[in-house]
Amino acid sequence: MSRSRPLPIDPLAEAKRQWLEHGWTDAADGMTAVISVMRAQQLLLARVDTSLKPFGLSFARYEVLRLLAFSRSGVLPLSSVVARLQVHATSVTSTAERLVRDGLITREPHPHDGRAAMLSLTAAGRDLAERATVALNEEVFAAPGMTPADAADLVAIVARLRRDAGDFTDPRPQPDPL
Structure with a gap:
């Protein structure tokens, strides 16, 4: 992945x-948090996309393959895939159609x-999911x-945000305390 040169200032700090300066004091911290998470998502997704590109996979296609590979029999109802990936049914259906076309599911x-x-x-599909997972794990x-400590803190903070937003009700099983 090619990197552009770093900016001389942090655009989020400037924002x-x-x-x-414009008097939006009550919203400044929240704006910075939201935009910071959105920018971090862009940076991480770019790394994921770079790792998956040699396999001809988007992250959405990878997620469906990996989810099926994690299931006991490699088979799940479409509705379960929609629920577990937390995306719209139309998106999963479209992704599934491409995976069917490519002989992966x-x-x-x-x-x-x-x-x-x-x-x-x-x-x-199982073979591709395994090879792509090795690349994602390594890269x-x-x-x-x-750091691992920062990663744990980030996961805990985001998990609380997700739980409070109604993303899930029962945090178990959990890798780290919420």
Whole structure:
């Protein structure tokens, strides 16, 4: 991934200074937090995309493959994939169609619900998910750009934000205390 030269100032610090100067004192810290998280997401997603590019995968396609690979049988109802990935059904359906086209998953009717579909991982899909996971672990997840303590703090802070926003109710199982 090519990096541009660093800016001489932190644009978020400047934005906060401007917020304060314009009298938006009550919103300045929140604006800085929100924009900081959004920028961090861009930076991390760029690293993930770079790692997945040699495999012809977007992160959305990888997530579906990995989720199916984690399941006991490599098969899940489409509705379970939607719920676990927390994305709109249309997005998962579109992603699944591309994975089916590429022979990485199959889509079959649900055995008990004629309106539902089952997604099933193929051998090629499992192999690709495993190889892509090795790359992500080596190139991104093993060294995310922060210390383990900072990573744990960040996960805990974001988990509280997600829980309070209604993302989940029961934090178990949890890797670290919330």
